Amino acid sequence: MSACDTCLVRNRAICSALDKEEIGALNAIGRRRSLVSGESLIWEGEDSVLVANVIEGVLKLSTGTEDGREQIVGVVYPSDFIGRPFGGTTNHGVTALTDARVCVFSRSDFDAFAREHPGLEHKLLQRTLTELDRTRRWMLLLGRKSASEKVASFLMELSDRLSPITCESDGSSNATRFVLPFSRQQIADVLGLTIETVSRQFTRLKSEGIIDLPSRREVVIQDRFALVAEAG
Template sequence: MNYHHTNCDDCVVRNTAICSALSSDELAVLNSKGRMHRLSAGQTLVWEGDESLLVANVVEGVMKLSTSMGDGREQIVGIVYPSDFIGRPFGGRSLHSVTALTDAHLCAFSRRDFDGFAREHPDLEHKLLDRTLTELDRARHWMLLLGRKTAPEKIATFLLEMADRLSASTPAAGTTPGLFELPFGRQQIADILGMTIETVSRQLSRLKKEGIIALPDRRHIQIVDRDRLAEQAEIDGP
């Protein structure tokens, strides 16, 4: 069996996802419409251009949002972490694919059900609005990186952002500071930063040689000299 109902009381994102806008009673109603959904790494939940049929909260795992061109060029346009919301409520079709990068765990709803419920619960819509505004800020900020930063700047910015985003979720906090596990391979880093896999690899090798980072294995990065990395990111803003 691939999905089933669950009790929100046990939910690890109960207080961080948009559900936090709801009382226990309201949550019970929403819960009756939702289903737990498990995805394995690499599985795609929604394809670019699909009609938007479902929305979900991410409970566990990391996902990517991506668009691609006819010839295979791909751009990752968003990374989604636990307690984030995915899907396009209120009509329309999805303009990007949604794919699991790790095994993932979603709390999913049919868009129809969710739309109806949301319209009756302004606090929920408010939370969603707040989140969407933040995502929009984030996306626009990333446009600066894609349009104007050089390869060294892109990599440095990326590593700093990942360190912040993943430090919380990484294993025991007791481990080496600055160490984290990337939920993606080199090609995906390239697709996030708008460059090629070779350039990503070369830039990482360079940072390693310069002693700014260490690369314990394919998937782990350790930031050794955060200050020098920040220099390379060329902090923005006038």
């Protein structure tokens, strides 16, 4: 029995394109790896040597300027794919925001396996197209939205994306209460703002009764309608 048989994301990750025998072959070239919060799996600018599936936890994809400004360019959740297959260098670092578990493959092994399994490539293509759509929507936020719209949009997105994890229901509904996998600085790096501006927006949303902040890392959405309106 391979590790894949009990994998938490086997029905959602790209592996779901494979049959039992193929899963076994893929399992043979992959290995599990645990990351503690803050630990990096891939560094910006290095050759692409590995790819992975996220099993558990949340990770950020980030890039920065020479003088130290940082921008988080993506956030990945369980069942998402990490890395740059088929040559090239990785243009962004990958770092765990929470403790995480991933299923890692050497890029060359994965490339060869994928070329022989069009179904897997197809799943990966669909996932990449979806991620490209999501990234482009985020560009509208970065380029055209105000600080208040950015923060509200961010909370809405989190509420969507975290619900399969934190919500006891079927995952189709949105989470109303969740734990932020981000520090204030990381939120600022997602939204293209400073930490102070993020903090002020949080305080304002709380004072207006739209959200509650039981602790630094917890958010309760009290007025989803108002939050949607703020998101623009």
